[in-house]
Amino acid sequence: MDWINAIVQGTLLGGLYALFAAGLSLIFGVMRLVNIAHGDLIVLAAYLGLSVSTVLGIHPLVALALVVPIMAALGYGLQRGILNRTLGDDLLPPLLVTFGLSVILQNGLLEIYSADPQKLQAGAIETASLQLGSLALGYLPLLMFACSVAIIAGLQWMFYRTALGRAFRATSDRQDVAQLMGLNRAHVFGLAMALALAVTAVAGVFLGIRTSFDPSIGGGRLIFGFEAVIIGGLGNIWGTLAGGVVLGISQSIGAEINPGWQVLAGHVVFLAIIALRPRGLFPRMD
Amino acid sequence: MSEPILAISALDAYYADFQALYDLSMHVMPGEVVAIIGANGAGKTTLMRSVSGLIRNAPEAIRYRGEAIGALRADQVAARGIALVPEGRLLFPSLSVEENLLIGGQMHRPGPWSLERIYALFPVLQERRLVPSTALSGGQQQMVAIGRALMANPDLLLLDEISLGLAPVIIKTIYDALPGIVEEGMAAVIVEQDIAKALSVSSRVYCLQEGRTALEGRSDVVTREAIAAAYFGM
Ligand SMILES: Nc1ncnc2c1ncn2[C@@H]1O[C@H](COP(=O)(O)OP(=O)(O)O)[C@@H](O)[C@H]1O
Numbered sequence: 001m002d003w004i005n006a007i008v009q010g011t012l013l014g015g016l017y018a019l020f021a022a023g024l025s026l027i028f029g030v031m032r033l034v035n036i037a038h039g040d041l042i043v044l045a046a047y048l049g050l051s052v053s054t055v056l057g058i059h060p061l062v063a064l065a066l067v068v069p070i071m072a073a074l075g076y077g078l079q080r081g082i083l084n085r086t087l088g089d090d091l092l093p094p095l096l097v098t099f100g101l102s103v104i105l106q107n108g109l110l111e112i113y114s115a116d117p118q119k120l121q122a123g124a125i126e127t128a129s130l131q132l133g134s135l136a137l138g139y140l141p142l143l144m145f146a147c148s149v150a151i152i153a154g155l156q157w158m159f160y161r162t163a164l165g166r167a168f169r170a171t172s173d174r175q176d177v178a179q180l181m182g183l184n185r186a187h188v189f190g191l192a193m194a195l196a197l198a199v200t201a202v203a204g205v206f207l208g209i210r211t212s213f214d215p216s217i218g219g220g221r222l223i224f225g226f227e228a229v230i231i232g233g234l235g236n237i238w239g240t241l242a243g244g245v246v247l248g249i250s251q252s253i254g255a256e257i258n259p260g261w262q263v264l265a266g267h268v269v270f271l272a273i274i275a276l277r278p279r280g281l282f283p284r285m286d
Numbered sequence: 287m288s289e290p291i292l293a294i295s296a297l298d299a300y301y302a303d304f305q306a307l308y309d310l311s312m313h314v315m316p317g318e319v320v321a322i323i324g325a326n327g328a329g330k331t332t333l334m335r336s337v338s339g340l341i342r343n344a345p346e347a348i349r350y351r352g353e354a355i356g357a358l359r360a361d362q363v364a365a366r367g368i369a370l371v372p373e374g375r376l377l378f379p380s381l382s383v384e385e386n387l388l389i390g391g392q393m394h395r396p397g398p399w400s401l402e403r404i405y406a407l408f409p410v411l412q413e414r415r416l417v418p419s420t421a422l423s424g425g426q427q428q429m430v431a432i433g434r435a436l437m438a439n440p441d442l443l444l445l446d447e448i449s450l451g452l453a454p455v456i457i458k459t460i461y462d463a464l465p466g467i468v469e470e471g472m473a474a475v476i477v478e479q480d481i482a483k484a485l486s487v488s489s490r491v492y493c494l495q496e497g498r499t500a501l502e503g504r505s506d507v508v509t510r511e512a513i514a515a516a517y518f519g520m
Pocket residue numbers: 301304306324325326327328329330331332333
């Protein structure tokens with residue numbers, strides 16, 4: 001029974017990892033940018049959630065109504081102000097600049113919020129659970145998982161069914177020809193980063209409700225996001241959800257065997273999958 | 287005499303240190319079809335890329351409806367009503383046929399062209415509208431490239447070697463569509479290797495040679511000898 005529980009809890013955790021991964025994947029897909037600061041942006045969103053919910057005295061999930069647009073605006077500004085200047089034929093400048101951004105974010109958060117662990121208080125819903133036989137499913141993890149699936153579904157729909165998604169795909173295919181169609185690449189990239197950070201805002205607040213956080217944990221979230229993207233197969237949005245779930249289950253089964261093995265088990269499964277299927281479990285057909 | 291829709295004067299265009307166009311001047315009147323001919327490497331594609339904003343130049347070197355557009359970005363040029371059918375077609379491989387057309391129309395400029403009208407012009411595209419653009423034959427891809435440019439409802443259409451690599455019967459289909467495209471007053475610049483074809487569809491012709499204008503004339507009076515001389519620099 002503990003195993004079934006581990007798998008179920010791991011699946012729910014996987015929804016969160018898929019949210020970590022979705023923003024990374026979107027950015028890489030549209031502009032071939034590997035954002036080293038992604039994990040720190042997740043942590044930034046958690047802190048924003050903390051400030052908004054304590055200053056206004058509102059529930060952290062309600063605070064999303066402010067955190068999401070703030071992060072989206074930040075993403076657009078960041079892209080147009082800084083990151084667009086780093087994009088070109090050379091992959092190194094964006095890596096270096098986002099690495100620098102990661103350092104700045106960590107130290108900035110440390111300066112403002114100190115190194116003390118924080119947590120977002122979600123109230124009574126945190127302990128409420130649905131009893132299924134001997135399985136106890138927390139309402140909050142269930143709600144967050146459902147939101148993650150809905151966000152992934154929304155991204156999939158946006159990418160393949162809307163004019164914005166078409167613009168993203170066209171720009172990703174051929175930037176110069178997309179420009180001929182009247183799409184300003186700098187603006188399209190800004191929109192992609194805005195959307196990615198809107199998703200990241202949700203991921204950060206969910207993270208802060210689930211576990212305690214401090215300014216140093218961004219790197220770990222970045223790795224989980226990367227692993228979920230690669231396990232699922234680059235360029236496949238549903239694959240990213242599957243990748244997050246595989247990672248979450250691996251971690252919770254690892255923890256079930258030995259509490260110290262949680263993170264390690266995830267890495268081992270990740271390595272095994274890229275060794276056996278270098279393009280991930282569900283590579284995009286093309 | 288009305289104003290030219292496109293006026294190029296003293297255009298020098300560069301790829302880094304390499305100069306590809308020298309002191310080039312030309313003009314296109316509203317509703318006029320102008321042909322550009324010239325040997326491989328003469329600078330025809332560079333000229334198309336310059337006008338459409340993919341290569342940025344001195345602002346005053348290119349005027350469109352009197353406005354200096356030489357230094358604008360390609361999306362700003364497109365918004366003003368200039369559309370390019372690029373050499374090699376350059377469709378978006380991740381987009382279906384219909385999505386390629388829709389992205390061409392994403393600026394929503396008003397005008398006669400719509401999906402329905404493109405499908406009426408090239409019915410085969412309607413049958414294949416949901417397949418990836420990469421699954422089409424070369425001729426069908428060229429129809430998509432032309433349709434994609436028309437979807438922008440341009441006032442000036444630039445066509446760069448639309449017959450390149452296509453079978454004669456397909457080339458005929460595509461060129462037969464041309465009069466229907468320009469009949470409503472759209473101006474067009476056609477780059478074409480086939481000199482007879484170029485002369486038959488245009489009212490004036492420019493011949494480029496090594497980045498310079500070697501000949502300019504009315505398509506119906508220019509002689510083969512003059513073209514041969516301009517082509518090969520004899
Ligand atoms: N991307 C490029 N970089 C450097 N030189 C180029 C580039 N594209 C074309 N050229 C050079 O510019 C000149 C004109 O090329 P192009 O405009 O493509 O000629 P055309 O279309 O008439 O065949 C040629 O000498 C060609 O080698």
